[in-house]
Amino acid sequence: MGKYFLGRLLWMAPVLIGISLITFLVMHLVPGGPWSREKQLAPAVIENLNRRYGLDDPLWKQYVVFLGRTLRGDLGVSYIYQDRSVTAIILQGVPKTAAIGLLAFTVALGVGVPLGMVAAIRHNTWMDYLSVQFATVFAAIPGFILAFLLIYVFAVQLHWLPTGGWGKPQQLVLPAAALAALPTAYIARVARAAMLEVLGQDYIRTAHAKGLAPAVVYYRHALKNALIPVLTITGPELAALVTGSFIIEQVFSIPGVGRLFVQGVFQRDYGLIMGSVLFYAGVIALLNLLVDLLYSLVDPRIRFG
Amino acid sequence: MKEARPGSASPSTQGASRSAGIYALGFRRLTHNRLAVAGMALIIIFAVAAVFAPLLSPYNPVKQNYDAISEGPSAHHWLGTDQLGRDAFSRLLHGARTSLTVGFFTQFIILGIGVPIGILAGYLGGRIDNLLMRGVDIVYAFPDLLFIILLRSVLGGGIFMIFLAIGLVAWTNVARLTRGQVLSVRQEDYVTAAVALGGATPWIMVRHVLPNIVGPLLVLVTFAVPRAIFVEATLSYIGIGVPPPAPSWGTMIQDGYTLIFVAPNLVLFPAIAIGTVMLAFTFLGDGLRDALDPRISRGRA
Numbered sequence: 001m002g003k004y005f006l007g008r009l010l011w012m013a014p015v016l017i018g019i020s021l022i023t024f025l026v027m028h029l030v031p032g033g034p035w036s037r038e039k040q041l042a043p044a045v046i047e048n049l050n051r052r053y054g055l056d057d058p059l060w061k062q063y064v065v066f067l068g069r070t071l072r073g074d075l076g077v078s079y080i081y082q083d084r085s086v087t088a089i090i091l092q093g094v095p096k097t098a099a100i101g102l103l104a105f106t107v108a109l110g111v112g113v114p115l116g117m118v119a120a121i122r123h124n125t126w127m128d129y130l131s132v133q134f135a136t137v138f139a140a141i142p143g144f145i146l147a148f149l150l151i152y153v154f155a156v157q158l159h160w161l162p163t164g165g166w167g168k169p170q171q172l173v174l175p176a177a178a179l180a181a182l183p184t185a186y187i188a189r190v191a192r193a194a195m196l197e198v199l200g201q202d203y204i205r206t207a208h209a210k211g212l213a214p215a216v217v218y219y220r221h222a223l224k225n226a227l228i229p230v231l232t233i234t235g236p237e238l239a240a241l242v243t244g245s246f247i248i249e250q251v252f253s254i255p256g257v258g259r260l261f262v263q264g265v266f267q268r269d270y271g272l273i274m275g276s277v278l279f280y281a282g283v284i285a286l287l288n289l290l291v292d293l294l295y296s297l298v299d300p301r302i303r304f305g
Numbered sequence: 306m307k308e309a310r311p312g313s314a315s316p317s318t319q320g321a322s323r324s325a326g327i328y329a330l331g332f333r334r335l336t337h338n339r340l341a342v343a344g345m346a347l348i349i350i351f352a353v354a355a356v357f358a359p360l361l362s363p364y365n366p367v368k369q370n371y372d373a374i375s376e377g378p379s380a381h382h383w384l385g386t387d388q389l390g391r392d393a394f395s396r397l398l399h400g401a402r403t404s405l406t407v408g409f410f411t412q413f414i415i416l417g418i419g420v421p422i423g424i425l426a427g428y429l430g431g432r433i434d435n436l437l438m439r440g441v442d443i444v445y446a447f448p449d450l451l452f453i454i455l456l457r458s459v460l461g462g463g464i465f466m467i468f469l470a471i472g473l474v475a476w477t478n479v480a481r482l483t484r485g486q487v488l489s490v491r492q493e494d495y496v497t498a499a500v501a502l503g504g505a506t507p508w509i510m511v512r513h514v515l516p517n518i519v520g521p522l523l524v525l526v527t528f529a530v531p532r533a534i535f536v537e538a539t540l541s542y543i544g545i546g547v548p549p550p551a552p553s554w555g556t557m558i559q560d561g562y563t564l565i566f567v568a569p570n571l572v573l574f575p576a577i578a579i580g581t582v583m584l585a586f587t588f589l590g591d592g593l594r595d596a597l598d599p600r601i602s603r604g605r606a
Binding site for chain 2: 014015018019022023026027029136137139140141142144145146148149151152155156163242243244246247250261262265266273276277280281284285
């Protein structure tokens with residue numbers, strides 16, 4: 001099994017190199033560069049800047065230089081923020097992106113699992129129907145759209161919460177809620193289906209028959225097995241959450257990695273673009289690996305060959 | 306020899322009639338699914354709005370009227386006007402055009418890339434399969450929205466470039482599904498029979514393999530349409546969608562957002578429109594999936 005995960009970990013290297021190569025080529029696909037501004041710079045100035053940042057080298061050489069630097073943890077210089085390295089800028093954005101993501105994920109698990117459980121235990125009652133409806137609707141509506149509806153209700157109408165920004169705890173509520181809705185819905189759906197299946201098993205009937213309290217049967221016997229399918233979708237969910245956070249950051253003006261990426265794209269700041277893409281791709285790859293690892297720990301029946 | 310003849314005719318006719326049966330049955334099941342029917346009805350309404358937008362719009366969606374700036378809903382302007390005095394209802398109708406156009410036409414690019422790659426990988430197998438699927442893995446590992454934004458900002462251009470940017474990233478699911486279906490179909494006796502009869506590989510793919518993947522692909526595409534609509538709205542929201550002044554729901558949200566405390570309707574209606582379209586397609590997709598393959602449980606697509 002260790003061999004399997006080592007293989008998976010090693011496979012991340014070609015994936016990240018492939019992603020960086022594609023990103024690199026796409027960035028350099030069209031003429032122009034970070035110096036194409038509305039106010040034209042003198043050709044001599046551009047030439048000097050290009051030489052200073054190595055942009056006059058052939059593409060393959062630029063890529064090799066970039067790759068070598070990146071392996072040492074140095075993502076190069078930002079053209080927008082001349083005073084700081086891309087690594088430093090990205091590292092400044094990471095805690096913000098991570099905070100919202102983790103908060104949203106905690107909410108998704110904390111609401112989704114109980115919702116699915118209750119729906120399954122009270123199968124075919126109004127509680128079940130309500131939670132199924134909830135899951136169907138929120139699984140289809142993107143967080144981006146929900147964000148505006150939340151802003152309208154809680155910021156514009158009720159004046160309870162701010163429309164955005166960063167620094168105060170109440171500024172976390174709306175972005176986290178907008179981001180959490182979709183995974184909550186999926187987790188509730190999967191938890192309900194899994195719980196329903198487990199509740200139909202013989203050992204649950206036995207547990208009930210020997211007179212155990214229903215709560216004990218549900219929590220000690222059923223929940224553990226029902227959580228396995230939930231864990232399976234956790235990886236893709238977390239990954240979707242991480243990428244989804246970038247547009248939420250945009251809507252709520254949160255200075256996370258997603259905002260840096262958008263800034264980089266608009267200003268053609270190669271370093272920022274590459275840094276944020278690699279951050280997202282790396283996080284997604286790691287999360288998927290982590291979930292697979294957890295998966296095999298939780299369910300001893302699963303063996304990766 | 307005599308016995309071989311009916312055998313040689315039956316694989317193709319049998320395949321055709323069986324798939325026709327599945328679709329007829331599937332359609333009947335679909336019409337019994339209330340949510341799916343509701344989804345279809347909503348999609349038809351939006352499609353009518355999109356097609357007949359110029360006829361239905363009371364105003365020109367891009368005409369600015371400085372005598373009616375940021376007005377609330379009224380008898381003249383049902384949904385009010387934006388900060389340039391443009392009629393929000395007319396813009397909403399024309400926005401449906403943009404959204405549905407991107408939603409549908411992107412699918413041709415997704416299918417155009419995904420299906421051939423999936424078929425090639427699944428049918429040829431071996432090294433080519435390995436190479437293609439590793440490529441799929443890499444594109445799949447890409448944070449898709451970021452890549453689309455990057456492509457879009459580099460490609461520039463009009464609405465076609467939006468189809469292309471989304472299509473170049475979103476084809477991996479189609480390729481994976483197609484490959485999987487091809488792998489299972491090629492084990493079927495009628496494909497073995499067609500090969501034994503000396504059928505050329507391209508002919509076998511078109512005649513026997515393609516009809517079998519139409520159903521699952523249809524389901525996948527139904528889920529990919531709202532995804533493309535959402536991506537277009539996102540692109541327009543951050544300012545790199547359809548070039549202005551063409552109306553798009555994403556652009557309307559972005560334009561209206563600065564006025565959210567003054568005229569929230571400018572944000573609300575396009576947001577609700579996007580949400581409704583996405584719900585409609587999801588309902589239809591869920592219904593189609595259940596109707597075409599009753600074995601699949603109601604999990605995630």
